[in-house]
Amino acid sequence: MAQKAVKPLGLSKNKGIFRRELPFYLMLIPGVLFALVFSYGPMFGLVMAFQDFTPLKSFENSPWVGLQNFRDMLALPTFWSVVRNTLVISLSKIVLRLLVPLVIALLLNEVINEKFKRVAQSVFFLPYFLSWAVMGGILRSLFQYDGMVNSVLTSLGMERIMFLGSNTWFPIIVILSDVWKDMGYNMIIFLAAITNVDPALNESAALDGANRWQQIWNITLPTIRPIVVMLLVLSLGSVLSAGLDQVMLLYNPMVYESGDIIDTLVYRLGLVNHQWSLSAAVGLMKSVISFILVVLSYRVATKRFDYQVF
Known part of the structure; x- marks a missing residue:
């Protein structure tokens, strides 16, 4: 008598999970x-990035030039100053986007009045929902030569400052306005x-004589360290992206x-000067470096802080 074939248990289980x-x-x-x-x-x-590309010739007919566009990129007179500006602005944003929301969250956690806490959270979170098109108009109205900030300065007997035309003040405004706009998300x-x-950990520490600052430093911060590391790892991928829409x-x-x-x-380079290949080379360089930074930061977070995404 022929026996019926028995399906492997693992196969039927996997089939059920898939369905x-x-x-x-x-x-x-x-x-x-x-x-x-x-x-x-x-x-x-x-x-x-590896061609002398012109739209009329298309990709197929544009001549290949190898790494010539990358050599031209490194020879640009403003290239290294642009890299420096990008790193200064983006790294400042990354640090302050973590530090400022963390401090505000710790302070709000100590507030006893729940109504005040909810109002404060809403006030800090509201700018996050505004686009940079709106925020750009607000900042221009505030910091232009005849804007509100300069009106306050003149009323105090001080001279007007060309904030948006000053190489000293412009990066400061870009960094602080970005932190102000986005800090509500990390704060939540x-x-x-x-x-x-x-x-119970805070109560035990209080019984042992620890004050609130000691409880925050030794209990709260170590507990939320994985969240801080996660946000840091996620932000390092944009270390070469200092905020195109905001700066533009x-x-x-x-x-x-x-x-x-x-x-x-x-x-x-690409849309104004029509140097398509050189523009693509700069963009490819940025993407490759960003990818390497993401991989390295993830490996460091995995080894030092036992943080894993997958």
Whole structure:
């Protein structure tokens, strides 16, 4: 008598899991297609970085020049000043985006009045929902030569300052305005992490004579350290992105010395000066370095802080 074939238990189990999760895979299809068409598809244009590309000749007929565009990139008279500006602005933003929200979250966590705490959270979080198109108009109204800030300075007997035309003040305004706009998001994350701190630890520390500062330093901060590391790792990927939309709305030729960044250089080379290949070379250089920084920061976070995404 022939015996029926018995299906392996693991195979049937995996089949059941796949059937149960099939709707989720189907829901992923639009997002995957969107990423393939608008994120991975345009990457074919990176071949311009190795060509003397002109739109009339297309990719097929444009001559290959190897690494000549990268040599021209390094020979640009403003290239290294642009890299310096990008690093100064972006690193300052990364540090302050973590430090300022963390301090505010720790202070708000000590507030006893719940109504005041909710109002304060809303006030700090509100600028995050404003686009840079709106914020750019607000900042220009505040800091232009005849704006509100200069009106206050003249009323105090001080001279007017050309904030948006000064190579000293412009990067400061860019950094602080970005921190002001985006600090509410990280503040909410830190507040949520602080609420997960076991109150029993603080109570035990208080019984041992620890004050609030000692409790924050020795209990709260070590507990939320994984969240801080996660935000730091996620932000290091944009270390060469100092905020194109923000800078484009505020800067002018007078502040190119301190406000010109890699993204604005790519914009001017490609769309203004029509140097397509040189622009693609600068953009490719930025992408490669950003990818390397993400990988290195993730490895450091995994080894030193036991943080893993996958």
